[in-house]
Amino acid sequence: MSEFLELKGIAKSFGDVQVLNDVNVRFNKGEVHALMGENGAGKSTMMKILTGIHMPTSGEIFLKGESLKIKNPREALSKGISMIHQELSSIKDLSIAENIFLGREPVKYGFIDYKEMFKKTEEVLNSIGVALNPKTKIRDLKVSDMQMVEICKAISYDAEIIIMDEPTSAITDREVEKLFGVIRDLKDNGKSIIYISHKMKEIYDICDVITVLRDGDIVATKPTTEVSNNELISMMVGRELEDVFPDKNNVVGEPILSIKNFSKQSMFNDINFEVRKGEILGIAGLMGAGRTEVVESIFGLHKLDEGEIQVNNKTIQINGPWDAIGKGIALVTEDRKEQGLALCRSVKENISISSLASIDKYGVLDRSIENEKVNDYIKALRIKLHSKNQEAGQLSGGNQQKIVLAKWLMTSPSILILDEPTRGIDIGAKSEIYKLMVEFANKGFAIIMISSELPEILGMSDRVLVFSNGEKTGELTREEANQEKIMEYATANLR
Amino acid sequence: MLETKIEKTVGKLNFTPKQFLRDFGIIFAFLLLIVVLSSLNSNFLEYNNIINVVRQVAINGLLAIGMTYVILTGGIDLSVGSILAFSGVVSASLVTGDSELPVLLAVLVGIMAGSILGFINGFIIARFNVAAFVATLAMMSIARGLTMVYSNGNPISGLSDGFKFIGGGELIGIPIPVIILFIVFVLGAFILQKTRFGRYVYAVGGNETSARVSGIKVNRVKIAVYTISGMLSGLAGVVLSARVTAGLPQAGTAYELDAIAAVVIGGTSLVGGRGRLWGTIIGVLIIGVLSNGLDLLNVSSYFQMIVKGIIIIAAVLFDSKVNKG
Numbered sequence: 001m002s003e004f005l006e007l008k009g010i011a012k013s014f015g016d017v018q019v020l021n022d023v024n025v026r027f028n029k030g031e032v033h034a035l036m037g038e039n040g041a042g043k044s045t046m047m048k049i050l051t052g053i054h055m056p057t058s059g060e061i062f063l064k065g066e067s068l069k070i071k072n073p074r075e076a077l078s079k080g081i082s083m084i085h086q087e088l089s090s091i092k093d094l095s096i097a098e099n100i101f102l103g104r105e106p107v108k109y110g111f112i113d114y115k116e117m118f119k120k121t122e123e124v125l126n127s128i129g130v131a132l133n134p135k136t137k138i139r140d141l142k143v144s145d146m147q148m149v150e151i152c153k154a155i156s157y158d159a160e161i162i163i164m165d166e167p168t169s170a171i172t173d174r175e176v177e178k179l180f181g182v183i184r185d186l187k188d189n190g191k192s193i194i195y196i197s198h199k200m201k202e203i204y205d206i207c208d209v210i211t212v213l214r215d216g217d218i219v220a221t222k223p224t225t226e227v228s229n230n231e232l233i234s235m236m237v238g239r240e241l242e243d244v245f246p247d248k249n250n251v252v253g254e255p256i257l258s259i260k261n262f263s264k265q266s267m268f269n270d271i272n273f274e275v276r277k278g279e280i281l282g283i284a285g286l287m288g289a290g291r292t293e294v295v296e297s298i299f300g301l302h303k304l305d306e307g308e309i310q311v312n313n314k315t316i317q318i319n320g321p322w323d324a325i326g327k328g329i330a331l332v333t334e335d336r337k338e339q340g341l342a343l344c345r346s347v348k349e350n351i352s353i354s355s356l357a358s359i360d361k362y363g364v365l366d367r368s369i370e371n372e373k374v375n376d377y378i379k380a381l382r383i384k385l386h387s388k389n390q391e392a393g394q395l396s397g398g399n400q401q402k403i404v405l406a407k408w409l410m411t412s413p414s415i416l417i418l419d420e421p422t423r424g425i426d427i428g429a430k431s432e433i434y435k436l437m438v439e440f441a442n443k444g445f446a447i448i449m450i451s452s453e454l455p456e457i458l459g460m461s462d463r464v465l466v467f468s469n470g471e472k473t474g475e476l477t478r479e480e481a482n483q484e485k486i487m488e489y490a491t492a493n494l495r
Numbered sequence: 496m497l498e499t500k501i502e503k504t505v506g507k508l509n510f511t512p513k514q515f516l517r518d519f520g521i522i523f524a525f526l527l528l529i530v531v532l533s534s535l536n537s538n539f540l541e542y543n544n545i546i547n548v549v550r551q552v553a554i555n556g557l558l559a560i561g562m563t564y565v566i567l568t569g570g571i572d573l574s575v576g577s578i579l580a581f582s583g584v585v586s587a588s589l590v591t592g593d594s595e596l597p598v599l600l601a602v603l604v605g606i607m608a609g610s611i612l613g614f615i616n617g618f619i620i621a622r623f624n625v626a627a628f629v630a631t632l633a634m635m636s637i638a639r640g641l642t643m644v645y646s647n648g649n650p651i652s653g654l655s656d657g658f659k660f661i662g663g664g665e666l667i668g669i670p671i672p673v674i675i676l677f678i679v680f681v682l683g684a685f686i687l688q689k690t691r692f693g694r695y696v697y698a699v700g701g702n703e704t705s706a707r708v709s710g711i712k713v714n715r716v717k718i719a720v721y722t723i724s725g726m727l728s729g730l731a732g733v734v735l736s737a738r739v740t741a742g743l744p745q746a747g748t749a750y751e752l753d754a755i756a757a758v759v760i761g762g763t764s765l766v767g768g769r770g771r772l773w774g775t776i777i778g779v780l781i782i783g784v785l786s787n788g789l790d791l792l793n794v795s796s797y798f799q800m801i802v803k804g805i806i807i808i809a810a811v812l813f814d815s816k817v818n819k820g
């Protein structure tokens with residue numbers, strides 16, 4: 001394999017925060033190169049240097065042996081480097097086609113040639129097997145389709161090097177397969193792929209070489225075949241990690257929350273279930289099965305057509321998130337950028353925002369209690385940051401996810417609803433979060449966990465509900481649950 | 496305890512040059528302006544002139560403080576000038592001739608009138624999801640119309656001495672309007688920085704959806720900020736009437752522009768979620784000092800408008816440059 005793109009002595013700091021120290025790595029033609037490391041290790045930052053979003057503090061980039069300065073994304077594209085970003089970045093009020101061809105719209109007689117644009121978009125979408133109408137606005141798409149559009153966009157530049165920063169965090173297994181098909185094609189055509197993910201299985205499925213980054217330093221670059229799973233984890237985390245899933249010793253008690261006849265047009269239909277004290281209830285299903293909508297409705301974010309909520313056998317009314325919080329319910333939302341964080345506000349403010357009522361006197365905040373509590377959660381979740389007064393948007397994706405978690409834990413709920421709680425979170429932190437969940441359940445509190453990752457469902461749940469297309473299609477005990485049964489129920493309502 | 500203290504100081508000292516510029520650049524700009532103007536005109540730094548400037552900026556200061564709250568939530572209030580006129584006329588009418596009320600009562604009614612109009616703004620924006628620009632544009636027209644109807648379009652003069660004291664009086668050599676502005680500023684900054692409500696204001700502007708999901712009653716916050724803006728416009732109207740010793744129905748025309756300009760120059764982001772009240776006050780001072788200085792230099796008011804525009808653009812460009820990654 002010929003050497004293609006090389007980083008030599010790349011360092012990057014933001015102010016006096018050193019993020020990358022002395023990075024030396026080589027990417028080859030026709031290779032899928034995994035970039036792994038803990039949350040905040042510097043993976044995205046390194047890739048943003050390659051695409052001209054950040055300038056390195058020192059060091060050099062070589063492309064085909066030539067030294068190269070990349071000043072902005074446009075320049076990166078012209079040199080043949082495109083990137084799928086970790087955070088969805090499409091413009092929501094534009095159509096799929098307009099997004100894909102943004103800044104390079106086909107022109108005829110000085111006007112945008114929409115016919116041509118739609119046609120080309122259709123071709124691109126088809127080429128990776130996505131059946132969407134190019135005229136659809138991004139806003140009207142499911143999150144997984146938004147992600148697929150961004151994948152299409154990155155590929156459509158026909159770049160030599162395609163960077164994929166956690167491209168699968170929001171798509172279904174079937175779409176992952178499509179993506180992998182595309183990656184294999186690209187590889188066969190001599191393109192170079194840089195692939196970032198926290199999902200071990202994907203790394204072993206698709207990547208040829210693995211580079212591990214820890215605290216801004218390269219730990220090693222090795223062929224995938226020469227690194228075992230455990231070795232890889234200890235390279236990333238810096239220590240051995242025995243079991244990702246903790247021993248479960250929580251005791252399940254009386255029902256605490258019951259959902260009766262939940263229905264909402266075009267979202268979900270006649271949903272019934274309960275969760276018990278000390279129980280971790282997993283909700284499995286494919287993306288778009290209506291799971292998120294159901295828990296959002298419990299939390300008062302949607303108006304139900306029909307249905308009833310009981311807490312401790314008493315029927316209650318929940319009129320909005322503020323009401324739900326008051327009744328001891330917390331919802332860790334799946335979409336951190338839209339629903340979870342004010343990116344321009346500090347980490348501290350984001351963590352404490354839902355708990356201010358408990359740290360104020362006549363409306364005036366007690367800052368020392370606030371600082372203390374916030375520090376506790378930063379420590380417990382090992383959020384990697386420079387200062388808690390830092391803007392949340394400056395943290396790495398996984399650490400932002402932890403802020404959302406911290407915010408909800410701080411409300412001291414008795415019913416904790418988690419929607420894809422470990423999305424984008426590194427394996428070490430995952431196991432910490434699982435431990436926290438078991439501790440939480442041990443206190444006699446209840447957890448509802450939506451997850452699209454089967455190992456997580458199987459490893460953590462005391463009971464598993466399976467949703468398909470807006471309906472509950474199955475319910476399994478921990479002993480009954482296995483991959484086949486869950487998949488069978490999950491696809492029950494699909495033709 | 497000690498640990499948090501150290502952390503506090505270290506946290507505060509830990510500025511990157513960029514952050515430092517972003518946070519304090521505007522103060523340097525202000526000082527520079529003063530140095531330049533005082534070197535061009537020796538009268539500029541005289542006590543009388545300084546008092547004159549601060550007296551002049553008090554009105555815009557009150558409006559801009561309310562405007563800051565609104566803009567921090569991602570909104571805008573175009574109706575401040577009209578509400579000012581309405582409150583000014585209403586309160587003035589209560590302290591003339593036979594129907595003379597106690598000064599304090601007239602002031603309260605003026606503030607109340609402004610608050611009610613502000614509340615209506617907020618209610619319409621929050622409850623019916625009307626764009627702030629549109630709702631307050633409508634209120635700008637409505638409040639002006641109300642003012643004209645109420646006063647028949649005529650100035651209301653012959654105000655009681657007690658009332659006029661609010662605009663023209665002094666306490667230990669400091670004009671009353673300046674004292675009022677100072678109190679409102681301290682209170683306003685305290686609320687923004689130290690209270691739960693202040694946090695909610697920033698949170699709503701930072702990300703409205705996430706604020707709602709986080710349990711904030713977003714509609715209430717919105718209604719509150721527009722009510723605050725209306726209330727301060729009302730107060731400004733009272734002060735203005737007292738200062739010019741008449742309730743003028745045409746008062747406050749285009750005042751919203753200076754208020755918005757001060758907020759923007761002060762570094763508050765127009766999309767919300769980011770900004771500080773002291774920045775707004777510096778913005779108010781910059782605008783006030785600039786027009787005073789240019790007056791002293793005999794620059795025509797037409798030309799001053801051009802300069803002001805350029806400064807707004809410069810402030811926004813500076814802000815976007817410094818805020819970028």
Ligand SMILES: Nc1ncnc2c1ncn2[C@@H]1O[C@H](COP(=O)(O)OP(=O)(O)OP(=O)(O)O)[C@@H](O)[C@H]1O
Pocket residue numbers: 014017019037038039040041042043044045046086384385386394395396397398399424426820
């Ligand atoms: N604009 C910025 N200002 C200050 N610090 C930053 C900025 N951008 C990133 N950082 C810091 O750089 C570090 C590396 O972040 P980066 O996003 O590269 O991590 P990552 O490896 O991609 O993590 P994740 O797996 O969570 O996505 C983090 O500690 C983050 O706080």
Ligand SMILES: [Mg+2]
Pocket residue numbers: 043044045086165396397398
């Ligand atoms: Mg990242």
